[in-house]
Amino acid sequence: MTSRNYLFNSIKENIRRNFYLFILIILGFLTIFPLRTIMVLDRAKGIIPPTDIEIPPMQTEFLNCIGMENAIATIFIGVIAVLLGVTGFYYLYSGEKTDFYHSLPLKREELFVIPFFSGLFMFLVPYLLSVGITYLVGIAYHGVNAQSGVQVIAAIGMNILFFLELYVFAILAVLLTGNLFTGALAFIGFMSYGWIVYGAYFYMNNMFFDTLAQFKEPGITKYLSPIITHLDAVDLWAAEIGDIKGYIVYAVILIIVVLAADVCIYKVRPSESFHKSIAFKKLQPVIKVCAVLPISILASLFFCAGMEHEFLWLCVSVILLSLVLSCVFEFLFTMDIRKCIRPKMSTGVILAVLTVLLAGYKIDIFGVDEYLPEKEEIETMSVYFPSINERINVPVHYDYGPDEQMEKNQTKDFDAIYEIARLGVNYYQENDKENNQVAPDYLRGETVWATADDGSGTMVSVYIRYHLKNGRTVNRAYYLPESKEILALASDIYDNWDYKKAMLPTGYLSEKDIEYLYVKDIYDKRLQINASEDVIDNIYKTYKGELESMTLEQSSKDRILGYLSVEEKIEENYNQTTDFPIYESFTKTKELLESAGQPLKELSADEVLSVTVYGTKSDGEYVEEVITDKEELEKLLPNLTYEMGRYGLGSKVSYELNMNILFEDRGTQMQSNLYVMEGEVLNDLLEKMNID
Amino acid sequence: MIKTEKLSKAFGSLQAVHEVSLKISDNSIFGLAGTNGAGKSTLLRMMSGVLKPDSGDVFIDNKPVYENPSVKEEIFFLPDVAYFFQNATMKEMVQYYSMYYRKYDKERFHKLASNLGLDEKRKISTFSKGMKRQAALLLGICSGTKYLFCDETFDGLDPVMRQAAKSILAYEVSEREFTPIIASHNLRELEDICDHVGLLHKGGVLLSKDVEDMKLHIHKVQCVIPDEKEEEELLQELEIMKYEKRLSLLTMVVRGEREEIMRKINARKPLFAEAIPLTLEEIFISETEVAGYDIKKLFI
Numbered sequence: 001m002t003s004r005n006y007l008f009n010s011i012k013e014n015i016r017r018n019f020y021l022f023i024l025i026i027l028g029f030l031t032i033f034p035l036r037t038i039m040v041l042d043r044a045k046g047i048i049p050p051t052d053i054e055i056p057p058m059q060t061e062f063l064n065c066i067g068m069e070n071a072i073a074t075i076f077i078g079v080i081a082v083l084l085g086v087t088g089f090y091y092l093y094s095g096e097k098t099d100f101y102h103s104l105p106l107k108r109e110e111l112f113v114i115p116f117f118s119g120l121f122m123f124l125v126p127y128l129l130s131v132g133i134t135y136l137v138g139i140a141y142h143g144v145n146a147q148s149g150v151q152v153i154a155a156i157g158m159n160i161l162f163f164l165e166l167y168v169f170a171i172l173a174v175l176l177t178g179n180l181f182t183g184a185l186a187f188i189g190f191m192s193y194g195w196i197v198y199g200a201y202f203y204m205n206n207m208f209f210d211t212l213a214q215f216k217e218p219g220i221t222k223y224l225s226p227i228i229t230h231l232d233a234v235d236l237w238a239a240e241i242g243d244i245k246g247y248i249v250y251a252v253i254l255i256i257v258v259l260a261a262d263v264c265i266y267k268v269r270p271s272e273s274f275h276k277s278i279a280f281k282k283l284q285p286v287i288k289v290c291a292v293l294p295i296s297i298l299a300s301l302f303f304c305a306g307m308e309h310e311f312l313w314l315c316v317s318v319i320l321l322s323l324v325l326s327c328v329f330e331f332l333f334t335m336d337i338r339k340c341i342r343p344k345m346s347t348g349v350i351l352a353v354l355t356v357l358l359a360g361y362k363i364d365i366f367g368v369d370e371y372l373p374e375k376e377e378i379e380t381m382s383v384y385f386p387s388i389n390e391r392i393n394v395p396v397h398y399d400y401g402p403d404e405q406m407e408k409n410q411t412k413d414f415d416a417i418y419e420i421a422r423l424g425v426n427y428y429q430e431n432d433k434e435n436n437q438v439a440p441d442y443l444r445g446e447t448v449w450a451t452a453d454d455g456s457g458t459m460v461s462v463y464i465r466y467h468l469k470n471g472r473t474v475n476r477a478y479y480l481p482e483s484k485e486i487l488a489l490a491s492d493i494y495d496n497w498d499y500k501k502a503m504l505p506t507g508y509l510s511e512k513d514i515e516y517l518y519v520k521d522i523y524d525k526r527l528q529i530n531a532s533e534d535v536i537d538n539i540y541k542t543y544k545g546e547l548e549s550m551t552l553e554q555s556s557k558d559r560i561l562g563y564l565s566v567e568e569k570i571e572e573n574y575n576q577t578t579d580f581p582i583y584e585s586f587t588k589t590k591e592l593l594e595s596a597g598q599p600l601k602e603l604s605a606d607e608v609l610s611v612t613v614y615g616t617k618s619d620g621e622y623v624e625e626v627i628t629d630k631e632e633l634e635k636l637l638p639n640l641t642y643e644m645g646r647y648g649l650g651s652k653v654s655y656e657l658n659m660n661i662l663f664e665d666r667g668t669q670m671q672s673n674l675y676v677m678e679g680e681v682l683n684d685l686l687e688k689m690n691i692d
Numbered sequence: 693m694i695k696t697e698k699l700s701k702a703f704g705s706l707q708a709v710h711e712v713s714l715k716i717s718d719n720s721i722f723g724l725a726g727t728n729g730a731g732k733s734t735l736l737r738m739m740s741g742v743l744k745p746d747s748g749d750v751f752i753d754n755k756p757v758y759e760n761p762s763v764k765e766e767i768f769f770l771p772d773v774a775y776f777f778q779n780a781t782m783k784e785m786v787q788y789y790s791m792y793y794r795k796y797d798k799e800r801f802h803k804l805a806s807n808l809g810l811d812e813k814r815k816i817s818t819f820s821k822g823m824k825r826q827a828a829l830l831l832g833i834c835s836g837t838k839y840l841f842c843d844e845t846f847d848g849l850d851p852v853m854r855q856a857a858k859s860i861l862a863y864e865v866s867e868r869e870f871t872p873i874i875a876s877h878n879l880r881e882l883e884d885i886c887d888h889v890g891l892l893h894k895g896g897v898l899l900s901k902d903v904e905d906m907k908l909h910i911h912k913v914q915c916v917i918p919d920e921k922e923e924e925e926l927l928q929e930l931e932i933m934k935y936e937k938r939l940s941l942l943t944m945v946v947r948g949e950r951e952e953i954m955r956k957i958n959a960r961k962p963l964f965a966e967a968i969p970l971t972l973e974e975i976f977i978s979e980t981e982v983a984g985y986d987i988k989k990l991f992i
Contacts, residue, residue, distance in 0.1 A: 006791050013788060017777055100775040102742045104792050105764035271742050272703060281704070 007113060014088075014118040021087060022122050025080055029130035032073050037065040037134045041141040055145065062143025066134050068155040069238045074162065077127070078227070081163045082187065084122055085170025086180070088115030093179055095274045108267045116171070116262075123163055131156060158233065158244075161251040165226040168258040175265045176283070178276035182332060189291065194224030200294040203301040207310065208361040211369045211428055213463055213477035215403035223250050277332045285346035288329040292350050296322040297357075315358055322350050371476060372425045377468055381414035381421075382406035383493055384463040387648030388552075394505045395568065395578045406465040406475075408502035416492040421464045423486065424478025458482040460490075460649060487552075487650045494552035505580060506544040509566060511537040515575055518565035519598045522642075522674075526565060531596045539592045540566070546586040556650040558583040559641035559677060561590075562600045581645035603640065603661075605633040612660040615691050623689045639681045640674040652678045656691060693718055694739060694839065694873070699748035700895075701734050708734040710895035711748065716873060716888070718838070719865060723882030723903075724875040725976070726892035732875035733772060735892065736841045739873070740769035752839065765793060766838040770845055774828035776816040782827050783812040786834070795836025804830050804860065808853075821848045829857055833864055840872040846881050858885045883972030891976055898980050906975045911950050915957050915965035916940045922960040929956050933978045945970070945978045 015022060044061040064070065091097035101111055135152060138144045173186035198221060205212050223229055233247035265279075273279035278287060296318050303321075304313035326347040330340035364370070384402045394400040411417070460482045466474040480486065493499055501507050517529045517536045529536060543564055550558075563579040570576045582589060582600060590600050611633060614624040627633060641653060653675045661674070676682045686692075694716040701709040709731040716722045726732045737743040739750050741757040741764045750757045757763050776785055782805060790796035805812050808826055810819075816827055825848050832840050840861075846854050862885065864870045876882055882889055883903065890900035910933065917923035923942065927935065930953060934945040940963075946953050950967055957965045970978075 009791050013791070017780075094775075096771065096773050096775040099737065099742055099769065099771045103740050103764070103767070103769035103771075105761040105767075106792065107759055107761055110761075270744065271737070 007110060010114045011118050011121065014114050015122060018087060018118070018122065021083070022126070025122055026126040026129070028076055028080070029126040030133070032070070032076055033066065033130035033134040034137050036072070037062065037137050037143075038141075040065055041137065041143055044143075045141070056142075058141060058143045059145045059148070062138040062141070063148065063151050066131065066138065066148075066155060067151045068158045068234050070155075073159065074230075074234070077123075077159050077163050078166050080123060081166035082170045084119035085167045086174055086183065088119045089171055089174040090180075092174060092269070092279075093183070093274050095272075098271050098274050102271045109263060112263055112266045119167060120164075123167075124160070127159065127163075128156070154237065157248075158230070158237070161248065161255070162226075162230045164255045165230070165251055165258075168255055168262055169226065171262050172258055172265070175262060175269055176279055178273045178279055182277045185332075191225050191227055193291075193294075195228070196298055197294045198224055200297040200301070204297060204357075204361055205368075207301060207314070208364070209368045211371070211424065211476045211478055213475040215401060215406070215463070215475060222246075226251070226254060277335070284329075284333045285344070285349075288326060288333075288346045289349055289353070292322050292325040292329060293353060296325055296350075296354070311362065318354055318358065319351065322354055323347070326350060369428055370425055371474065372421060373466055373468060373474070375418060377470070378414065378418070378466055379469045380410040380412050380467040381417040382408075382410045382465045382467070383417045383420065384409075384465075385490060385649055386461050386463070387651075388490075388494065389503060391645060391647050392503070392505050393578050393580065393645055394508055395576055398508050400508075402463050405503060406463065409499050410465075410467055411496070411498060413496075416489045417464060420462055420486065420489050420493075421466075421476065421478065423489075424462060424464070424476070424480050427480040428478065460486055482649070490649055491552045497548075500548055504548060505578065506547055509568065509578070511540045513568040514540060514566055515569045516567040518567070518577075519593055519600060520563040520565050520579060521601045522562055522603050523601065527598050529593070529596050529598050535592075535596055539564075539589065539596060542592055543580065543582070543586065543589045546583075546589055547580070550583065550585070552647065552650065554585060555583065555647050556652050558585050559639075560584075560643070560646055561602060562642065563645070564589070579645065581642065603637040605630050605637055607664050608633055608637065609662045609664045611636060612662070613657050613685060613689070614659070615657045615686075615689060617690065618692050623691060625685070625689050635681055636676070636685075639677045639679060641677055643673050643675050654678055654682050657682070657685065657689075693753060694871070695751045695754075696735075696739065697749045697751075699735070699738060699750060700746050701731075701738060701743060702746055703734075707895050709738065709745075712892070712895070712897050713748075714890055714897060714900055716871065718871050719869060720871060720887040721861060721865060721885055722871065722873045723879075723886035723889040724873060724892060725877070725879050725882055725889055726875075727877055730877075730892040731895040732877075732892055733843050734895075736769065736843050736873065736875050737771075740764070740767050740841050742769065768793070768832040768835040768837040768840050770828050770832045770840065770842045772843045772847075774824065774831075776824070776827075779815055779817060781813050781815055782810060782831070785816070785827075785831055786812075789831060789835055793835040793837060797834045797836050801830055801834035804834065808856065822850060822853060825849055826853060826857070829860075833860060838869055838871060840870070842872060842874045844876055845874060846876065846878075854881070861885065879973040879976060880971065889972065889976075891980065899976075901979070903972060906972070906979070907970065909947055909949070910970055910975050910978065911946055911948070911953055912968045912970045912974065913942075913944050913946055913953060913957065913965070914968060915942050915944075916963040917942065917957075917960050918963055919960070926957060926960045933982050945974070 040061050041058060044057045047057045068074070091101055104111070131152065135144070135148075138148065169190045170187055173183045173190060177183040177186050202214075205214075222232060229247060229250065233244045236244055236247075269279050278284050300314055300317035300321055303317050304310055307313040326344070327340045330342075330344060330347075331337065334340060360366075382405075384405050386402075389400075389402070389405055392400075458481070459479055462478045462480070464476045464478065466472075466476075468474065514536060517531075517539060518526045519529060520526050529539065531539075560581040561584050562582050564582055565577050565579050567575050567577045593600050610626055610628045612624060612626050614622065616622055627636060640659075643653065646653060654677070655675060657676055659674060659676075676685065694714070696712055696714045698711040698713055699709055700707070700711050712731070712735060724732050724735065734743065738745050739752075739757065741750075741760065744758050752763050752766065755763045757767070777788070780788075782801075786796070786798055786801055790798060802812065805827075808830070810823060810827055810830070816824060819827060825845065829842070829845055832842070846857060849857060861872050861874075865872070874882060874886065879889070886903055888900070888902050891898040917926060918940075927944075930944065931947040932944050933947055936943045954965065954967060
């Protein structure tokens with residue numbers, strides 16, 4: 001070489017030739033960063049800040065402009081990463097240019113380095129320059145505070161990582177293809193393929209398996225697309241709720257791996273690949289199979305969702321779509337309509353895999369729905385009853401979903417849980433297997449306990465988690481009738497202190513957290529307990545003791561008479577209230593409330609003018625009964641219970657009747673959340689109203 | 693010296709070059725002849741290290757070319773359609789090439805460009821097709837490389853410029869260690885400059901011979917021998933590659949020294965006898981017909 005610095009000179013020369021792009025990038029960054037910051041800060045100057053805010057608007061706005069929350073910057077960086085990646089290696093799409101570059105006395109690695117570093121330089125210099133100017137603008141406008149430096153450095157780091165991720169992928173897309181159209185498709189493929197495969201897998205499971213449950217997205221979903229991963233990390237950073245170290249490690253590893261792949265592929269990329277769809281002919285069938293399989297499955301699943309003959313539609317649409325997509329890919333590869341419809345081995349592979357896949361799912365070849373491991377294989381088990389856990393009010397700032405609960409209530413003493421799982425599997429084998437609509441989709445990941453669609457009785461939804469000795473965690477959701485056996489097993493589980501400790505809301509809230517305490521009585525009034533801290537602490541501790549010692553059976557029999565509303569301070573100027581149900585057997589709590597001057601009032605017939613009870617007959621006819629007779633009222637009122645916070649499992653509450661209460665003073669009418677407990681009074685009412 | 697051994701390259705189902713074995717001596721001008729699609733460009737691309745052969749080897753000065761910068765430093769490839777940077781001037785291209793070719797002769801480039809009337813500071817994109825060809829050729833010649841691979845380089849040059857280009861190449865060969873390899877579908881264009889010509893057809897080498905040698909040892913002769921017996925004896929005596937008789941006029945392509953052939957003819961007391969110079973194309977046609985190919989249709 002004429003100069004020892006020929007690589008440096010080559011990079012300089014490369015930048016010089018793309019100077020128009022360099023100028024555009026500089027202008028873009030100057031607009032997005034300093035110019036926009038000046039405009040925003042100038043506007044913020046006019047804002048009169050509220051006296052109680054921690055950070056002045058000028059500093060907040062400055063961070064919004066220079067930090068990683070600047071969405072315009074993220075988009076711009078993404079666009080120029082792709083643009084620089086493509087323009088740097090665009091010559092590979094041209095025969096003349098490829099001849100020119102590949103005839104130069106340079107190794108392929110050196111030929112790679114020149115456009116790679118040119119692109120990197122063309123991003124870094126304008127970006128860092130504009131961030132630097134923006135920081136000076138921030139100083140001038142008094143928008144900089146002690147945290148700004150950290151925020152700016154973090155934003156620079158994250159943006160560089162984001163640029164590099166997209167940049168190396170854009171280069172990879174160019175290297176693997178021979179024209180811009182397939183290059184663009186390849187890049188879109190890299191960004192979305194993970195999600196397409198995961199989507200196909202998830203929705204296939206959802207369609208075919210009735211007991212397979214998933215309560216949170218698997219960790220891998222965070223890393224299925226560099227763009228989504230970056231945006232997630234930015235959200236985490238902005239919300240200050242998570243650690244982004246994982247993202248940084250992921251991004252660095254991804255960049256290194258893809259960059260290494262870029263260099264290796266560039267070294268072996270045939271020079272004659274220009275104008276071809278795929279640079280490596282041998283990759284064509286692999287790409288076709290890998291792309292057509294998940295895309296055809298996913299698209300077909302969306303297409304046939306809700307169809308009467310869902311499986312049949314799925315089979316037909318998957319096969320048709322895979323054939324069409326196969327032809328499309330062949331056309332992309334050959335640009336020849338005749339060649340694209342010729343039978344190909346890869347199309348045969350696709351059809352064979354689809355057939356095996358659909359048949360495997362249909363007959364549940366791995367026994368997913370009937371999965372019940374041997375007890376010896378299980379380390380611990382956990383259970384979640386939507387009809388218990390989801391009825392509980394837990395302060396909203398605590399994670400209290402099925403996943404968190406089942407992580408907390410793992411037990412080695414899992415005989416009762418295992419027995420429920422066995423009953424669930426048996427019930428599935430006997431019923432659901434023939435009719436896979438018995439357990440609707442929504443039961444598998446979200447709420448719920450419900451009455452069976454066919455009216456055969458109350459059904460119970462149970463989520464089970466197996467923590468296996470081999471380290472695997474397996475989730476299942478069963479949907480089975482509420483039998484005495486189930487209730488007994490549920491009682492065994494509920495009455496265990498470890499389970500309660502993990503599940504009951506009082507385990508999350510200590511008396512120290514209480515800012516204010518209120519009583520919410522049957523009149524729906526929220527009355528504050530004006531007492532000393534000791535008294536309030538005592539009331540709460542007593543309540544906690546009574547709640548924690550209550551059995552499941554007792555909870556099903558007891559009425560809920562009102563609520564203890566606990567207000568806790570979450571942060572400055574933000575309090576959170578949670579209502580805890582007061583059962584009628586909580587005598588000590590009631591006594592303490594009374595002595596604190598806020599007794600829990602019960603409905604009295606003297607204060608009630610009438611109760612309008614209404615319901616629906618089995619034939620759909622609406623029926624209404626107005627009760628005004630004091631004697632009848634005296635019988636009815638002690639049988640009413642609040643519903644909110646009540647466990648559904650084994651509930652002795654009838655949901656067949658609703659009621660409106662009209663009080664004597666006629667000033668208040670209550671469309672109540674009250675329901676009648678099962679028993680003689682309910683039976684009499686149903687008989688009187690001719691409801692079966 | 694350039695040596696290829698059973699060099700093959702296919703593009704999909706198309707076999708562009710098939711087991712080509714060639715030897716190109718240094719300090720000669722080698723012509724690579726062949727019809728369109730014969731594999732000339734592919735062969736040049738492989739020899740210049742642009743394409744990787746599917747099989748076989750290319751050695752330049754006994755070293756493999758592909759991914760070997762030290763060898764490629766001695767090669768300059770002028771493709772059929774030369775590439776120049778967008779909006780680049782010749783001066784900028786010289787600057788660029790001189791980063792990679794350490795023997796780049798800027799002075800010589802300046803002199804040649806001036807002689808040919810090419811403005812170094814004018815954008816190449818504004819040049820005519822012929823001027824671009826000249827520019828590319830000058831850029832290649834001045835790279836100082838030992839080998840210059842020219843693919844259809846004379847295409848689009850006017851006759852004067854073509855002659856000038858040939859003169860420059862001949863001058864370079866005479867002045868320094870320089871071996872141009874010129875691929876062309878036009879044998880007439882090669883014959884007055886090349887020392888050695890290889891003929892490619894359907895990806896393979898039909899023949900590769902020294903031009904002077906061919907011209908000295910193959911002759912076209914026309915004669916009229918009155919005695920049929922004498923004529924038959926003459927035909928036996930000469931090494932005839934091609935023979936045609938119209939009425940009494942014998943037209944032959946004969947291998948051998950001119951004087952020797954004429955002596956043998958004159959000994960048969962011809963009514964008329966003359967040796968006509970053969971064009972390279974005619975020599976090739978004769979040679980390839982001897983080799984069993986009907987080459988006429990390749991060039992007609």
